Amino acid sequence: xxxxxxTEPLKPDYNVAPTKPVYAVVDRADRPxxxxxxxDAGRTGAIARELRVMRWGLVPFWAKDVKIGSRMxxxxxxxxxxxxxxxxxxxxxxxxxxxxxxxxxxxLPGEPKQPxxxxxxxxxxxxxxxxxxxxxxxxxxxxxxxxxxxxxxxxTTSAPDELGMIHxxxxxxxxxxxxxxxxxxxxxxxxxxxxxxxxxxxxxLTTWPVSTEVNSVRHNGPELIEPxxxxxxxxxxxxxxxxxxxxxxxxxxxxxxx
Numbered sequence: 257x258x259x260x261x262x263t264e265p266l267k268p269d270y271n272v273a274p275t276k277p278v279y280a281v282v283d284r285a286d287r288p289x290x291x292x293x294x295x296d297a298g299r300t301g302a303i304a305r306e307l308r309v310m311r312w313g314l315v316p317f318w319a320k321d322v323k324i325g326s327r328m329x330x331x332x333x334x335x336x337x338x339x340x341x342x343x344x345x346x347x348x349x350x351x352x353x354x355x356x357x358x359x360x361x362x363x364l365p366g367e368p369k370q371p372x373x374x375x376x377x378x379x380x381x382x383x384x385x386x387x388x389x390x391x392x393x394x395x396x397x398x399x400x401x402x403x404x405x406x407x408x409x410x411x412t413t414s415a416p417d418e419l420g421m422i423h424x425x426x427x428x429x430x431x432x433x434x435x436x437x438x439x440x441x442x443x444x445x446x447x448x449x450x451x452x453x454x455x456x457x458x459x460x461l462t463t464w465p466v467s468t469e470v471n472s473v474r475h476n477g478p479e480l481i482e483p484x485x486x487x488x489x490x491x492x493x494x495x496x497x498x499x500x501x502x503x504x505x506x507x508x509x510x511x512x513x514x
Contacts, residue, residue: 257302257303257305258305259304259305261306261307262307262308262309263309266278266279266309269476270470271470272312273312273473274325274326275311276312277311277312278311278312279309279354280307280308280309280351280352280353280386280388280406280408281306281351281353281354281439282305282308282350282388283305283306283436283440285302285441286303303441308406310351310388311406311408312329312409312410313325313327313329313408314328314329314341314342314387314388314408314409315328315391315407316340316341316344316389316391317391319391322391322393322405324341325407328341328407328409329410330409330412331346331410332411333385333411333412333413333428336411337446337449342387344389345388345409346387347449348441348444349389349390350385350387350388350438350439350449351386351387351388351439352384352385352430352439353386353408354381355381355382356375356381356382357376357382358373358374358375358427359371359373359374359466359470360372360415360419360426361423362422362423362465368468371465371466372422372464372465373464373466374419374422374426374461374463375461375462376460376461376462377460377462382427383432383435384410384411384430385410385427385430385438385453386408386409386410387408387409387411388406388408389406389408390406391404391405391407392404392405393405410428411427411428412426414455415455416455419461419463422463437452438452464483464484465483465484466481466482467479467480467484
């Protein structure tokens, strides 16, 4: 069963920054509505796959305000099961974040950092491993549609092989064959979940250098992912082949996406 919980479709975004809205896919049990103090209470129905809009930057359920979310855009795969901000969501609230691609910044000797766009070579969407949380906003009355804030974070991992030449970190990409296992609320075994967090095969990805205009969130449009003509030949000799993302640098250096 599938449900579309998106009330208003998002506009295309080529430079997603922390706190912006993004699409997320979750598996949730059916129920009439979230209660005021227990958002999962009463969820005993059939599991449905939902498309939702969430704010990028996870706000833990125990946070006093939403400001902490801007520092929680990424969660390292190596420690996500232990970190207080992420461990409950890792066990109970996992999601997939679809994206056409993402950016990373390559440091070349004696040169400014060069943004590189990374995407699938077949043009299909990527599915990043993510976590989500629901935070009760005290500003709203019980029953208000905005009483619960849905927020998300992207799990990152070490970048293998040629991608590591661009940057040592990358978003964790979940293979389509593992989507159901990753999303299943019934899957709470930490060892099983860790086994799903394996770096993507770089042979499925393509990259190319793009304009430094992506360094500023004031710029947003399809021109940001156009291959950079000037200097492209030189960069191609140092970056992995012809690979291809959208992003703003995060706390661990991994960029923003979508």
